Amino acid sequence: MTWRDQRLPPDHPPVSAGKAGVLLVNLGTPDAPDAASVKRYLAEFLSDKRVVEIPDLVWQPILRGLILTTRPKRSAAAYAKVWTPEGSPLAVITRRQAEAMQARLGEGVRVDWAMRYGKPSIGERLQAMMEAGCERILLAPLYPQYSAATTATVVDKAGDCLREMRWQPALRTLPAYHDDPLHVDALAADLSRQLDALDFEPEVLLLSFHGMPERTLHLGDPYHCQCLKTSRLLEEALGRPGLRFRTSFQSRFGRAKWLEPATDASLIEEVERGTRRIAVACPGFAADCLETLEEVAMEGRDAFLKAGGERFAALSCLNTSDAGVAMLEKMLRRELSGWINE
Numbered sequence: 590m591t592w593r594d595q596r597l598p599p600d601h602p603p604v605s606a607g608k609a610g611v612l613l614v615n616l617g618t619p620d621a622p623d624a625a626s627v628k629r630y631l632a633e634f635l636s637d638k639r640v641v642e643i644p645d646l647v648w649q650p651i652l653r654g655l656i657l658t659t660r661p662k663r664s665a666a667a668y669a670k671v672w673t674p675e676g677s678p679l680a681v682i683t684r685r686q687a688e689a690m691q692a693r694l695g696e697g698v699r700v701d702w703a704m705r706y707g708k709p710s711i712g713e714r715l716q717a718m719m720e721a722g723c724e725r726i727l728l729a730p731l732y733p734q735y736s737a738a739t740t741a742t743v744v745d746k747a748g749d750c751l752r753e754m755r756w757q758p759a760l761r762t763l764p765a766y767h768d769d770p771l772h773v774d775a776l777a778a779d780l781s782r783q784l785d786a787l788d789f790e791p792e793v794l795l796l797s798f799h800g801m802p803e804r805t806l807h808l809g810d811p812y813h814c815q816c817l818k819t820s821r822l823l824e825e826a827l828g829r830p831g832l833r834f835r836t837s838f839q840s841r842f843g844r845a846k847w848l849e850p851a852t853d854a855s856l857i858e859e860v861e862r863g864t865r866r867i868a869v870a871c872p873g874f875a876a877d878c879l880e881t882l883e884e885v886a887m888e889g890r891d892a893f894l895k896a897g898g899e900r901f902a903a904l905s906c907l908n909t910s911d912a913g914v915a916m917l918e919k920m921l922r923r924e925l926s927g928w929i930n931e
């Protein structure tokens with residue numbers, strides 16, 4: 590007989606315990622594609638010291654006085670172009686990924702999802718999981734490549750929330766999976782399927798990753814190297830000798846130097862060197878979002894065609910594709926080892 594089988598005294602608070610849970614986390618997104626919601630979201634996101642590594646005394650006046658007075662309107666217009674009836678693509682896809690994992694992992698594990706910035710928050714979902722009896726939680730930041738600005742800040746936030754709990758869950762975290770054969774094979778299978786379905790043959794496959802300030806590379810962030818490794822492994826796994834591969838970094842923010850080459854400049858450079866047919870994939874994003882659907886698939890396409898390119902295809906992220914959910918299930922089962930019946 591375990592303590593759980595014993596009868597509790599009548600005045601004892603209710604006990605619900607013994608389960609394992611998985612919390613999928615992605616970056617975060619505004620509640621609505623309007624300037625006020627985007628402002629709230631950006632204020633939280635860009636005040637994170639893991640994201641903008643400038644002392645508050647210098648940064649907060651720039652953020653409050655300049656960025657939050659100009660950017661929300663422009664970003665809201667971009668969000669409006671990709672918003673769906675169910676909400677922001679990033680939130681909708683992350684929720685569907687969690688639903689797919691719940692169906693695959695079964696009732697023995699509780700699967701939930703959260704956003705690092707905005708809603709549903711990590712704190713709210715961790716609390717709900719604890720209340721549902723999850724004494725063991727696998728925190729899964731859905732970033733294939735590690736960076737302090739993404740992966741680490743998810744763990745920081747979970748730590749902040751746990752600090753407030755009397756009864757804490759045991760915590761595991763999903764490591765970055767940039768070179769995990771499960772990830773590389775899933776990307777290769779899914780991108781092959783999409784390339785085969787195109788009505789043209791691209792000359793170039795551009796692999797576009799979210800950028801980071803170049804300084805973070807010199808400070809020891811492994812993000813840049815992990816992006817390049819994903820690219821190399823993906824090129825090998827795709828095995829398409831007729832296709833030329835190229836890696837670039839998108840979404841530059843602020844005045845500092847960011848990782849290069851930039852995606853927008855690379856697209857124009859390709860046209861200048863004679864490329865007319867291109868496909869772009871974003872293997873640093875687990876789910877399609879503003880950066881892939883608007884910046885690459887809309888802005889990138891327009892710029893490429895305007896410069897003289899003829900065919901442009903933006904390929905989807907793994908999202909809830911067969912390859913994507915099969916990969917996620919295998920990775921989660923591996924990380925849950927010993928916590929669930931295999």
Ligand SMILES: C=CC1=C(C)c2cc3[nH]c(cc4nc(cc5[nH]c(cc1n2)c(C)c5CCC(=O)O)C(CCC(=O)O)=C4C)c(C)c3C=C
Nearest residue numbers: 616617618640664679736738739799801842873878879880
């Ligand atoms: C995939 C990894 C990501 C890294 C690394 C990353 C670093 C990073 N981002 C900014 C600034 C912004 N990013 C924005 C959107 C955004 N970023 C990621 C992912 C990474 N960011 C995603 C998935 C998204 C999309 C969110 C969505 O709602 O769809 C934005 C907001 C949009 C805008 O106003 O342009 C900003 C700002 C910095 C400064 C940074 C590294 C230091």
Ligand SMILES: [Fe+2]
Nearest residue numbers: 616799840880
């Ligand atoms: Fe970003």
Ligand SMILES: [Fe+2]
Nearest residue numbers: 813814815817
């Ligand atoms: Fe590197």
